[in-house]
Amino acid sequence: MPRGDRHPAGSGDEARWGLLDAFRESREALLQACWAHRLWSGDALHTADGSPLEVLFPGWLNAAGGPDFTEARVRIGGQEWFGDVEVHLSERGWAQHGHVGDAAYRRVILHVVLERGGSAPALGLGEKPVPVFHAAPFLPQRVELVMGDAESMLARYASLPGRCGLRALFAGEDAVSGVIAHAAETRARQKADRLAPLFEHRDEAQILFELVFQSLGYRPYAATFLTLARQFPLRSLEALLDLPLADARDAVLARWFGAAGLLDGEPAGDARDPGAAEEHDRWKDLWRGLALAPPADPFRRRPSRPWNAPERRLVGMFHHLHGMGRGGWLKRWLALLVELDSLRNAKHLRREAVRALERLFDAPDNEPWRRRITFASPPPPGEARLVGADRAIVVMANAVIPFFLAYARRRGDRELEKLLYRLFIVLPPEAPNAKTRFMEARLMLSGKLPRTLRSQQGLLQIHRDFCTRFDAGCDRCRLPDLIQLP
Secondary structure, eight states, X not given: OOTTOOOOSSSTHHHHHHXXXXXXXXXXXXXXXXXXXXXXXXXXXXXXXXXXXXXXXXXXXOOSSSOSEEEEEEEETTEEEEEEEEEXXXXXXXXXXXXXXXXXXXXXXXXXXXXXXXXXXXXXXXGOBOOEEEOXXXXXXXXXXXXXXXXXXXXXXXXXXXXXXXXXXHHOHHHHXXXXXXXXXXXXXXXXXXXXXXXXXXXXXXXXXXXXXXXXXXXXXXXXXXXXXXXXXXXXXXXXXXXXXXXXXXXXXXXXXXXXXXXXXXXXXXXTOHHHHHHHHHHHHHHHHHTOOOOSSOOOOOOOOGGGOHXXXXXXXXXXXXXXXXXXXXXXXXXXXXXXXXXXXXXXXXXXXXXXXXXXXXXXXXXXXXXXXXXXXXXXXXXXXXXXXXXXXXXXXXXXXXXXHHHHHHHTOHHHHHXXXXXXXXXXXXXXOHHHHXXXXXXXXXOOOOOOHHHHHHHHHHIIIIXXXXXXXXXXXXXXXXXXXX
């Protein structure tokens, strides 16, 4: 039998293949559970090429897209590696699952597989082949005891607290809140510091315009939206925004949709929404009449929720701009900041803050894109805001607050700076994400923080500064030392 195979004797290869079949039937969860809990039998582990393998830390289970485990630490042939681990039943899975050339997998340091063969070596850091751990020879002898419990095992592993959580349990919520508040302010300052050099040679209103536009694009379309903001600067749009609403809407959206490649081809619209095809053709004619250069990169639609379609975000951005009025960009945003700050003592603070943000990004009731996903999509049931409260809060956190913090520092405006930090307490957080859930599971054993933008931004900063810079290891992490015991 292969080196390291320690399966029970008596049925020979039949027992071995039966065990492998059971792993296949359980999909990848059981192999992931074995990796997470280090349920290996036999002598010392080794990679497929015979190099000794020591698992210093299996990594954090990744519930979001990308590799199965992040921030892992392993020692291969005496050399330590820090990065991600991907698990597949077959070595072919790397190509079959579309990881070839995917930048999200460039930090993979180990490919854990049940079966070998059938594909070229996976490439990771530095375009070097990723070492392969062939797990079959090291499957645990009593794996049948956990065969039906793989998902529960992974859930238990994902909820394991870090040393920071154990420290926080004894330190109390006030001590943890202080560390998180400091991290949130650090995050805001770092964002502002990155913006500061732009103020030396760029128009202030244009800087904010680009930041807001980019944030509305969220991750799949942020780069596309930033390109549009630079191709059609704010000043070039102001004359168009002075036109009657319908004409301004056509003029601006024809430019954005055309430059983004959203008018290519024919609409093939749904018969229940004949206005979509008519609007598509009208904007396409306007775009052609401008005789501008076509987009440098063809538009690629990326996975996202239907209501988050880029067409809807662009229409929402237009109504936001139109509602701000010509020449009033910075003044209107400053007025909103003052309005939000005044709400900090309101009885229904969160509701009033959300309403103020929604008004800033509201669209008329007769806007057809409130009930439309794309030109060709069947009309969905109901309607939705083009820019909802969650996205507006993202814009505040990633664009508006960092911009005005840099703006205030440049002018020495301490009152505005204080107001911006107060807004972290006033504003509610955006929707939870994988990073904040991860931090809450590790750190918040003693209770839950108030759901504010400050607590969420602080958790994201701690995740970045500590949990994604894991080369020191959890046992040597400095975060617990920052949580002061009473």
